[in-house]
Amino acid sequence: MSLEELYKEVILDHYRSPRNKGTLNEADIELHRDNPLCGDEIDLYVDIKDGKIAGVSFDGKGCSISQASISMMTEKLMGMSQEDAEGLANTFKAMMQGEDPQDEDSLGDLVALKGVQKYPVRIKCALLGWNTFLEGLKSYREKHGEPA
Amino acid sequence: MSLEELYKEVILDHYRSPRNKGTLNEADIELHRDNPLCGDEIDLYVDIKDGKIAGVSFDGKGCSISQASISMMTEKLMGMSQEDAEGLANTFKAMMQGEDPQDEDSLGDLVALKGVQKYPVRIKCALLGWNTFLEGLKSYREKHGEPA
Amino acid sequence: MNANEIRKDFPTLDQEVNGHPLVYLDNGATSQRPRAVIDEIKRFYEEDNSNVHRSVHTLGERATLLYEGAREKVADFIGAPGPRGLIFTKSATEALNLVAYAWGRHHLAPGDEVLISEMEHHSNIVSWQLACQDTGATIKAIPVDVDEGILEFDKLDGLLSNRTKVVAVTHVSNVLGTINPISEISARAHEVGAVVVCDGAQAAPHIPVNVVELGCDFYVGTGHKMCGPTGIGFVWGREEILEEMNPFHGGGEMILDVWMDRATYNELPYKFEAGTPPIAAAIGLGVAIDYLNDIGMKAVHDHEVELGKYAMQRLGEISGIKIFGPRDADRKGGLVSFSFEEIHAHDVGTILDTLGIAVRAGHHCAKPLMRKLGVPATTRASFYIYNTKDEVDRLHDGLLQVQKTMQGGLGL
Amino acid sequence: MNANEIRKDFPTLDQEVNGHPLVYLDNGATSQRPRAVIDEIKRFYEEDNSNVHRSVHTLGERATLLYEGAREKVADFIGAPGPRGLIFTKSATEALNLVAYAWGRHHLAPGDEVLISEMEHHSNIVSWQLACQDTGATIKAIPVDVDEGILEFDKLDGLLSNRTKVVAVTHVSNVLGTINPISEISARAHEVGAVVVCDGAQAAPHIPVNVVELGCDFYVGTGHKMCGPTGIGFVWGREEILEEMNPFHGGGEMILDVWMDRATYNELPYKFEAGTPPIAAAIGLGVAIDYLNDIGMKAVHDHEVELGKYAMQRLGEISGIKIFGPRDADRKGGLVSFSFEEIHAHDVGTILDTLGIAVRAGHHCAKPLMRKLGVPATTRASFYIYNTKDEVDRLHDGLLQVQKTMQGGLGL
Numbered sequence A, B: 001m002s003l004e005e006l007y008k009e010v011i012l013d014h015y016r017s018p019r020n021k022g023t024l025n026e027a028d029i030e031l032h033r034d035n036p037l038c039g040d041e042i043d044l045y046v047d048i049k050d051g052k053i054a055g056v057s058f059d060g061k062g063c064s065i066s067q068a069s070i071s072m073m074t075e076k077l078m079g080m081s082q083e084d085a086e087g088l089a090n091t092f093k094a095m096m097q098g099e100d101p102q103d104e105d106s107l108g109d110l111v112a113l114k115g116v117q118k119y120p121v122r123i124k125c126a127l128l129g130w131n132t133f134l135e136g137l138k139s140y141r142e143k144h145g146e147p148a
Numbered sequence C, D: 001m002n003a004n005e006i007r008k009d010f011p012t013l014d015q016e017v018n019g020h021p022l023v024y025l026d027n028g029a030t031s032q033r034p035r036a037v038i039d040e041i042k043r044f045y046e047e048d049n050s051n052v053h054r055s056v057h058t059l060g061e062r063a064t065l066l067y068e069g070a071r072e073k074v075a076d077f078i079g080a081p082g083p084r085g086l087i088f089t090k091s092a093t094e095a096l097n098l099v100a101y102a103w104g105r106h107h108l109a110p111g112d113e114v115l116i117s118e119m120e121h122h123s124n125i126v127s128w129q130l131a132c133q134d135t136g137a138t139i140k141a142i143p144v145d146v147d148e149g150i151l152e153f154d155k156l157d158g159l160l161s162n163r164t165k166v167v168a169v170t171h172v173s174n175v176l177g178t179i180n181p182i183s184e185i186s187a188r189a190h191e192v193g194a195v196v197v198c199d200g201a202q203a204a205p206h207i208p209v210n211v212v213e214l215g216c217d218f219y220v221g222t223g224h225k226m227c228g229p230t231g232i233g234f235v236w237g238r239e240e241i242l243e244e245m246n247p248f249h250g251g252g253e254m255i256l257d258v259w260m261d262r263a264t265y266n267e268l269p270y271k272f273e274a275g276t277p278p279i280a281a282a283i284g285l286g287v288a289i290d291y292l293n294d295i296g297m298k299a300v301h302d303h304e305v306e307l308g309k310y311a312m313q314r315l316g317e318i319s320g321i322k323i324f325g326p327r328d329a330d331r332k333g334g335l336v337s338f339s340f341e342e343i344h345a346h347d348v349g350t351i352l353d354t355l356g357i358a359v360r361a362g363h364h365c366a367k368p369l370m371r372k373l374g375v376p377a378t379t380r381a382s383f384y385i386y387n388t389k390d391e392v393d394r395l396h397d398g399l400l401q402v403q404k405t406m407q408g409g410l411g412l
């Protein structure tokens, strides 16, 4: 794997200029998680309106893979229905675990992270934001009596 | 090592017809020892008069190596001075530990046991009687105020 | 399966010992290793050698994939529901001690009982003795029926009670060859709420094993008796039990975070694998398992039953021999323990060695069983996939020579 | 000594990673193995493979002689008075846990203190934490002077008291490279009657070691960091202390006799080696020690000091880099830990790997020290006998590339 294949320009771009960084004042999901292996940390904020993701932001620090992955995630999730968001998260996880999902096209730019597969230790970095989102969504639904 | 080299006729002879087997009624040294590894057991009896070994016998059970070694030992020790007996025991131990002592000639028939060297686990069998004798001699001297 | 073909995969077998072609019948102590295992260890050290888990570099990732791949193979091999409950240790002995420490020290109390059997290996006796010393619990043992060579199963109910916290029994006896009825024992033990530890050191190499069918809570094995390297063993445990257990060794890899005075622990199975594991040995064990799977464990067992039968027949022809264990070769692993009234086991072993035949002579780390059998030691011939009937014949002839040497004139 | 010649003995080094010749600078995690070690493991498995100690057959005797020969080599290598105090374990981690269990659990009590240091590896922290949990003792730590990268030695007297039962300190820090003044620490610790445990995992591979001069009571090492195989470590202990200690694991080989409810224990060192040991790995370690002795440990250290100096100089040229540990390369082992304000260690590690350079990025199993240094992780380049100044240059250039990638445009 060459440097260019792994550290694709789009990853570096999101790392250097993260999108949706900051806090949301009124968030339905607000969750802090970290990756004890490398010290990566994230605070995720999601605002849900009418079953759709009306706002999403994050704060945190960590390696380029985790930060770029989260930044790209926030862009993607914005405006999605809960179900579509959950589906996307699972598709992304499947790709990172080497499963080659059928709907990989839906991932768009996120496919840039595929190279991380080769570094199993780093897969956890790429998944940090997504796992935090899925966990947050689950608690949100339980709180609101929706089927998990 | 061939069967004939290891199980020399003299060893088998002592094993089948052990010399000086039995108890001594009046023994200065009387000691029971065993080799926990293989279950060999020995009772050694030594009668000392005027610094000389006036009588020696043994009882016990075990493998041919331990029993032949003890039987040959009793023959050799009979009549020896304490010092010579101790010297012989140490010469024998040296040989068994692969040290090629200068006075190996003094061992006579005992040289037949040299082949056991190749089987470190069995060296303990060959030494059982001798170590028991040295231990007994040491206590005897301590009891009688002689330098150990 | 063809033992004569299989032999060719085992370089050690192709040598002379004391001027005779080697007959290796000490597989109960340790098996030989096929070329595939030896070559993979060499290849690993030459190409992928690295530490596992926390490396972000290429060699580290390769080593980690191989090591975790080996874990999956072992878990599959014993029918475990998944690899998370499969912990690598250095030996079956360490595996039993892991359970006796990490579970035993935190669950046993005065008045509690540990039920083992009279046919246990020292590793499954002394490990529990030490746990009992530390906790005040006591040991009981299921007796052995010496004539039949089996556990006195009808005594089990009388021995089990709500005081019984652990039942720790061997799957296959290393002295008698007996295959114990673990699933029945598990069922009865679970009725009184005891945890079942099964020592599979002599089973996993020789018969198909499925921990779910056995119903045990812990299952222990060792690589060096099953074509794998020395220095690698394993214990599988039910995940629910492992989850709530204390760790065993403290160190790297088994933690999530560490402060000066406390730590949080990693998920299964890493919580129980502190420090750098025996990486190359684990990978070698994975290849050994591939090798055994290629043959098929049913075929392995069938071959050993056949050899066992033949050995019982040929050795039975020898006057003055006493054979221990079940008479029915179908009901036991492929080994035969025996003794002669007048000849010490060490002489048997040494004379056979001068004839190029390697067997075990001694107490086989089962002193309480020796006492029960009324002998200081036995001689044991234990078979594996590469042994042949010709070798059994060599053993038979060798034993006649032993008798000739020890009892008659040399007459060589 | 000539690193370019030595390299040829290490097959792993002769490969490309991601299209670049491998630069292996992760020796702190594990070293590579010379061909002599790999070949001996193969030869042993092909020719002498057998279990040790209780076999009376030829293969068993050969294996036993090789295994015990390895013990003597290790004992000599660390200046031990003899092999009886030298116990083989599977790793340094197991070795430290052996002391924490077999000594710690039977000598610590509420009110007692275990004194470690802030620069310990988790293996020398968590092992004692678990012992303290079981006994009610507490842990204290000698602080680290972050600027100097050394222990605050003047704090030692204030920390030691008659409550101190154990002082457990690393000989060489795996993060800072600091060589600690063990003989002074031993002397002071002995004044208050404490037992001294020295973690030599990062010392024995790199500097001459003499346990008598160090004055410690236990000394721990690990094979895989010193050219030996994985799965083998050791602890040397003073015989008087080992004699009166309880055993650790219960099982075969560590006993003299066993009854159902009790056992008597074997002499040293076997009392502490229950079960089948990592035979091949121990024999491989013996060959590794021959290999290191041929070079000479003084020469090994000199080479690493030279490389360390050169690395500090070249890395010091890079803007924005922060280097941890003693500035004076003479006073430390051959490793350099560093970080960049704006770049995560994992990105450094991964990008270097794409350039064929293997380093360690992470907390190095030393989380308390990371907290003290105020970083979540560092990058560590650790050297060994086969590393060269050219490789340090490759590291230097690689780090410039890391900065370019992470901070600027790609500009490749």
Ligand SMILES: Cc1ncc(COP(=O)(O)O)c(C=O)c1O
Pocket: C251, C252, C274, C275, C276, D028, D029, D090, D091, D092, D093, D094, D121, D123, D124, D170, D172, D173, D174, D199, D201, D202, D221, D222, D223, D233, D365
């Ligand atoms: C200072 C120190 N102590 C202990 C250990 C643990 O050694 P092992 O890898 O043999 O478990 C290491 C290496 O990881 C170390 O660097």
Ligand SMILES: Cc1ncc(COP(=O)(O)O)c(C=O)c1O
Pocket: C028, C029, C090, C091, C092, C093, C094, C121, C123, C124, C170, C172, C173, C174, C199, C201, C202, C221, C222, C223, C233, C365, D252, D274, D275, D276
């Ligand atoms: C039944 C049984 N349990 C346990 C062990 C100990 O296994 P290991 O040699 O891996 O310590 C053995 C072998 O010696 C055995 O036969």
